[in-house]
Amino acid sequence: MSIAREIRRLAVFAGIVAAVVVAGCHRHVASPGDCRAILDRLVEMELKESGYRDPTLAPRWQQELARRFEADLRRCQTLRVRDDLSGCLKVAASPEEIAHHCLK
Numbered sequence: 001m002s003i004a005r006e007i008r009r010l011a012v013f014a015g016i017v018a019a020v021v022v023a024g025c026h027r028h029v030a031s032p033g034d035c036r037a038i039l040d041r042l043v044e045m046e047l048k049e050s051g052y053r054d055p056t057l058a059p060r061w062q063q064e065l066a067r068r069f070e071a072d073l074r075r076c077q078t079l080r081v082r083d084d085l086s087g088c089l090k091v092a093a094s095p096e097e098i099a100h101h102c103l104k
Helices: 003-024 034-051 056-066 069-075 087-090 095-102
Strands: 027-029 079-081
Touching: 034 056, 034 069, 034 087, 034 095, 056 069, 079 087, 079 095, 087 095
Parallel strands: none
Antiparallel strands: 027 079
């Protein structure tokens, strides 16, 4: 193999490694607490959008849905989330923002 070809292969490999490293920066695998925070925020958004303002309703729904979606919460722990997940959840205005900005 020629030296130019070897250098090109090495450059491509280095580029791939750099892309993987950069894509993984500031991310971590979701903990059970992270997953529960995501679910709680989604429930809070849904209740607000539906017009429910009762402060005792949100915790009851959060507990009920955590029980109902236990398998999904376990699966959530395989996702990579931002290191600043709690801040991202606070400023997210919609479930789509959570999915596109906090989880990807």
